[in-house]
Amino acid sequence: MKATAAVGLLTDIWASIKIALLPTLKELVARPSLFFTPSEISRIFMAKVWAGGFGDGVDEGGRSTKEHLITPNAFGAVLDLGAGHGHTVRYLDHTKVSRYIALEPNTNMHSFIREAASEAGYHESDGSFILLSCGAEETTKILAALDSVQVDTVVSILTLCSVPDPEKTIRNLVRDVLKPGGLFLFYEHVLSHRSDVAWWQRFWTPIWVHAFDGCRLDRPTDIYCADLKVEEDNGGGLRSPWREQELWNKVDEPEEHLFWHQVGKFVKD
Numbered sequence: 001m002k003a004t005a006a007v008g009l010l011t012d013i014w015a016s017i018k019i020a021l022l023p024t025l026k027e028l029v030a031r032p033s034l035f036f037t038p039s040e041i042s043r044i045f046m047a048k049v050w051a052g053g054f055g056d057g058v059d060e061g062g063r064s065t066k067e068h069l070i071t072p073n074a075f076g077a078v079l080d081l082g083a084g085h086g087h088t089v090r091y092l093d094h095t096k097v098s099r100y101i102a103l104e105p106n107t108n109m110h111s112f113i114r115e116a117a118s119e120a121g122y123h124e125s126d127g128s129f130i131l132l133s134c135g136a137e138e139t140t141k142i143l144a145a146l147d148s149v150q151v152d153t154v155v156s157i158l159t160l161c162s163v164p165d166p167e168k169t170i171r172n173l174v175r176d177v178l179k180p181g182g183l184f185l186f187y188e189h190v191l192s193h194r195s196d197v198a199w200w201q202r203f204w205t206p207i208w209v210h211a212f213d214g215c216r217l218d219r220p221t222d223i224y225c226a227d228l229k230v231e232e233d234n235g236g237g238l239r240s241p242w243r244e245q246e247l248w249n250k251v252d253e254p255e256e257h258l259f260w261h262q263v264g265k266f267v268k269d
């Protein structure tokens with residue numbers, strides 16, 4: 001692997017420090033009690049990074065992938081995992097998507113999601129927009145907020161890298177929250193299938209995880225989705241929940257990329 005590719009993310013780490021360190025320190029000075037909640041400090045830092053240009057830059061870099069994945073496929077009630085600034089809502093076709101449910105545990109980002117949803121024509125006042133502040137792993141809370149009505153589409157864009165126990169989270173979401181016949185749309189950076197790239201992803205993860213609020217480079221979430229198993233209805237064993245599944249590379253992405261992406265469309269049986 002080329003040295004420039006192996007250390008490429010240092011520029012991102014440096015850029016994030018330049019954007020977010022000082023404003024985060026200012027918040028710490030203003031609210032010293034934050035010292036007792038390091039996870040909240042991490043969320044504040046991440047929110048500053050995302051608002052300081054990363055959110056829009058990452059969206060731009062994934063635009064054509066998302067136009068191909070989300071716009072023609074998402075339908076009905078759409079659950080957007082880790083909505084960030086609500087970039088996903090801009091890719092929804094309003095004639096097919098009746099409800100946008102944004103799930104974002106980082107409340108520092110909520111005002112951006114509200115604004116994006118409103119611009120796209122989804123509003124809390126008429127029930128076409130719901131904002132949940134829990135994590136993707138909290139399926140009981142998600143279902144309670146939806147009155148136990150399952151969704152038609154789950155979208156995961158660059159989020160499963162940050163979710164605790166992603167394998168279990170994906171299984172619970174697909175089994176309990178997604179309707180039969182529903183879609184799971186996936187665009188994530190994943191553990192590279194190349195061992196040299198994977199070595200560098202594992203090397204950087206302990207540092208990166210602090211700069212980007214728990215984001216890990218070493219997760220094979222594409223494989224977790226493809227090999228997913230759920231219990232048989234009759235309790236007789238395990239089976240794939242998918243009727244159809246497709247996984248593909250991001251177009252024109254070099255294999256040596258530390259943020260090596262996979263794109264997927266899965267249809268629940």
Ligand SMILES: C[S@@+](CC[C@H](N)C(=O)[O-])C[C@H]1O[C@@H](n2cnc3c(N)ncnc32)[C@H](O)[C@@H]1O
Nearest residue numbers: 082083084087106135136157158159162163164
């Ligand atoms: C890299 S950002 C991607 C944001 C958005 N999906 C996009 O494509 O612009 C990852 C997002 O996942 C959120 N996140 C972190 N932990 C999460 C969890 N346990 N469940 C759901 N989202 C989470 C972060 O707050 C952040 O907004």
